[in-house]
Amino acid sequence: LEKxxxxxxxxxxxxxxxxxxxxxxxxxxxxxxxDNKGSHIAGDLVLRDKYP
Structure with a gap:
């Protein structure tokens, strides 16, 4: 085990x-x-917008 x-x-x-x-x-x-489309901003997490 030590080896x-x-x-x-x-x-x-x-x-x-x-x-x-x-x-x-x-x-x-x-x-x-x-990208900046709809209610989200480029760089924001996708999961945060999909599952608040």
Whole structure:
């Protein structure tokens, strides 16, 4: 177990990074509005407008 300590640390770091990144990019691909149309402003979160 001590020989594999470095491997487990790297694997845990990669899993954490992947989970965090997946949370920031919701299904559908876009996290932020790209333009000013309707009631939203470019740069605002898409989820905030879709699910207030």
């Amino acid at each position: 594999n300590h470095g491997f487990f640390l790297v694997a845990a770091t990669l899993a954490t990074t992947k989970t965090y990144t997946a949370g920031l990019s919701p299904l559908g691909g876009r996290s932020y509005w790209y």
